[in-house]
Amino acid sequence: MPIPGPVDSIESLLAEDDRPAPAGRPWVAANMVGSVDGAFARDGRSGGLSSEADRAVFRALRACADVVLVAAGTARTERYRRPVEAGGTRARLAVVSGSLEVPEDQPFLTGAGPDPILYHPSSSDPARLPAGLEPRVAGSDRVELPLVLSDLHADGARMVLCEGGPGLLGQLVACSALDELFVTVSPTLVGGDQVGLVGHGGPYDHGLGLHRVLREDDMLFLTYRSPREPA
Numbered sequence: 001m002p003i004p005g006p007v008d009s010i011e012s013l014l015a016e017d018d019r020p021a022p023a024g025r026p027w028v029a030a031n032m033v034g035s036v037d038g039a040f041a042r043d044g045r046s047g048g049l050s051s052e053a054d055r056a057v058f059r060a061l062r063a064c065a066d067v068v069l070v071a072a073g074t075a076r077t078e079r080y081r082r083p084v085e086a087g088g089t090r091a092r093l094a095v096v097s098g099s100l101e102v103p104e105d106q107p108f109l110t111g112a113g114p115d116p117i118l119y120h121p122s123s124s125d126p127a128r129l130p131a132g133l134e135p136r137v138a139g140s141d142r143v144e145l146p147l148v149l150s151d152l153h154a155d156g157a158r159m160v161l162c163e164g165g166p167g168l169l170g171q172l173v174a175c176s177a178l179d180e181l182f183v184t185v186s187p188t189l190v191g192g193d194q195v196g197l198v199g200h201g202g203p204y205d206h207g208l209g210l211h212r213v214l215r216e217d218d219m220l221f222l223t224y225r226s227p228r229e230p231a
């Protein structure tokens, strides 16, 4: 079970991978860090599971993406900024929300780069949203991810990078729209109730093929790809 030798540049390695966009939507990758027992957060945040190498992968993936897609809960908890402000990428942020609860001091409301897109269902009224967002309807009672992906495709996006949270990742799995999954396995056991990298929907029967294994010290970096339906 060989693991490749030292990688000169994680940016080049990830950027050189082929990611052919399927018909009608962008290529969809997701990036998550988890403990060995599948916890997605420690003390409510993912940072406690991360490392410098994991942050390097996080940045390298963002550099490949046209859009960073995130659920509103994660954007609020992790105090999301515009990806261009966070460095190393031209990607635009897209946030999925039903409540349209965006704190006035949410960092992504200001800064360089285009205003983030805020996908919401038609049942919620964007009139009370703060400035600094571009609201778009995608669904009636809740946001439907296939509508989000076809809308981003119409914008010209070729790669969307989902950064969670787990519930949003589960929704991508549920609609068979996950092409590539990056999982950093953090060498720790956490337990508790913040366990389950794809949330608590399902059960799903979504097979994956192992595309790459990297490691740094005790941390593993796994890349999986979803098998393509025969054309």
Ligand SMILES: NC(=O)c1ccc[n+]([C@@H]2O[C@H](COP(=O)([O-])OP(=O)(O)OC[C@H]3O[C@@H](n4cnc5c(N)ncnc54)[C@H](OP(=O)(O)O)[C@@H]3O)[C@@H](O)[C@H]2O)c1
Pocket: 031, 032, 033, 034, 039, 040, 041, 044, 045, 046, 047, 071, 072, 073, 074, 075, 077, 078, 096, 097, 098, 099, 100, 101, 121, 142, 143, 144, 145, 163, 164, 165, 166, 167, 168, 171
């Ligand atoms: N380990 C990792 O890599 C990683 C990555 C990301 C997040 N996390 C962690 O995950 C936790 C947050 O996860 P979470 O499950 O609590 O929240 P979440 O999945 O990030 O966000 C849930 C919220 O997203 C919105 N949402 C999701 N799907 C929607 C849909 N189809 N339609 C409308 N709105 C939708 C809703 O926002 P509204 O409430 O605005 O309606 C919902 O309350 C945090 O602890 C964070 O640190 C870990």
